[in-house]
Amino acid sequence: MTSALTQHLLQRRTLFFGGKGGVGKTTVASAFALMSADRGDRTLLVSTDPAHSTSDILERELTGEPQQVVDNLWAMEIDPEHEVDAYIAEVKARIADSVPPRLAGEVERQIDIARISPGAEESALFDRFTRILEHEARDYDRVVFDTAPTGHTLRLLSLPETMTAWITGLISHRKKVNILGRMWRNVAGAGAGAGSHDDMDDPVLRVLNERKHRFEETRKLVTDAKRASFAFVVIPERLPILETGKAVRALDKYRIPVGGVFVNRVLPDHAEGEFLQRRREREAGYLDEIAATFATHPIQHVPLMEADVVGVKALRELGMVLGSGESGVGSEK
Ligand SMILES: Nc1ncnc2c1ncn2[C@@H]1O[C@H](COP(=O)(O)OP(=O)(O)O)[C@@H](O)[C@H]1O
Ligand SMILES: [Mg+2]
Known part of the structure; x- marks a missing residue:
């Protein structure tokens, strides 16, 4: 029927x-x-x-x-x-945890711009x-x-699709930053970095990877x-x-x-x-x-x-x- x-x-x-x-x-x-x-x-x-x-x-x-x-x-x-407001608040909170305080103001400003950009709602x-x-x-x-x-x-x-490509780009960028950090520490001596900084315990990379996985x-x-x-x-x-x-x-x-x-x-x-x-x-x-x-x-x-x-x-x-x-x-x- x-x-x-x-x-x-x-x-x-x-x-x-x-x-x-x-x-x-x-x-x-x-x-x-x-x-x-x-x-x-x-x-x-x-x-x-x-x-x-x-x-x-x-x-x-x-x-x-x-x-x-x-x-x-x-x-x-x-x-x-x-949803956008809640999402932006969450992104800000996460970033606040992982960005040096001197950059926090600039990052917040960037996020506020993102809030009104096309695509934020989506x-x-x-x-x-x-x-x-x-x-x-x-x-x-x-x-x-x-x-x-x-x-x-x-x-x-x-x-x-768009997000996966975008996040993949961010992740590879972030990895490069980590590699540079390691090279710098090797050159400058062990005391130069703030402890070990493997990809594995990089909070930004972890969040990006989680998101990528979910998408x-x-x-x-x-x-x-x-x-x-x-x-x-x-x-x-x-x-x-x-x-x-x-x-x-x-x-x-x-x-x-x-x-x-x-x-x-x-x-x-x-x-x-x-x-x-x-x-x-x-x-x-x-x-x-x-x-x-x-x-x-x-x-x-x-x-x-x-x-x-x-x-x-x-x-x-x-x-x-x-x-x-x-x-x-x-x-x-
Ligand atoms: N098969 C139908 N017969 C009579 N009225 C309908 C029918 N389908 C929808 N409507 C009416 O048309 C209007 C718009 O429908 P709605 O489902 O809200 O559209 P949409 O979600 O696509 O914007 C509503 O008032 C609804 O009751
Ligand atoms: Mg409707």
Whole structure:
């Protein structure tokens, strides 16, 4: 009974829902998470939307820590701004421990500049994602991420690669500094350095290595097609189709597995009237375009509901459709 796309997703532990703003990511991700929970899988829904729409849709005040919503369903909302502040504070604290006091002021200034640079929010969010995947994932059968609009999410998911390269560079730089230090001590005599200074007990190098290891682990996880999958939500309109097509190609490039595409807000067959008939004709063109754009991925249609989808009852109704719904024209890989 279950559609190919839903079946595929229910066999994965880590799911990401993405798509252009307003297409129904939060709605579909929440309905999916609830369906997963109702089947008996302990499910954690994680939202990174600063607009708190998950709280609205679940009719519950969510926080940065998992909260139980119904049997087997927990939800949390990560605030990107707050994450950046916490991340920066942590980096400052760590650096304060390992940098000579005379340099501390300059280093702090550099970090404050980094705080407002593009990418700071992504690094902080990514750090949080990594921790959720490392620790919280152990307590759940499935973690469902309701991610921010496409551009943002893509940068986030491509970060393990960028970050690994970046950190590898920092590590080799740091090692060179250590080697120079050793050479200097050899030349100047044993008393010149502050005790032994092997790579092994260099705190900066240790932190960098830890981070590198974590990024690599996350990278392994998000690219493991048996464990993770990325589902897109799109609507039958021109711009969302274009943007999502680009996003899918980008994820393919980063070898992040794309599970398929939910086409949301499809006019239901029972909707009648001349106006709707004309809309349906326009829609048919876009549905063909979607089938062609995502031909190698499973596609599933989600009908436009009569009212906004709010509350557990409405989400369950939508979840039933996700579970058994008519699938689109797209074929499986
Ligand atoms: N299938 C649907 N039928 C009716 N309303 C929907 C449907 N999907 C989403 N909506 C409504 O559209 C609005 C935006 O959905 P939302 O999930 O918040 O989008 P996004 O997370 O992509 O920004 C919400 O008011 C939601 O209730
Ligand atoms: Mg949303």
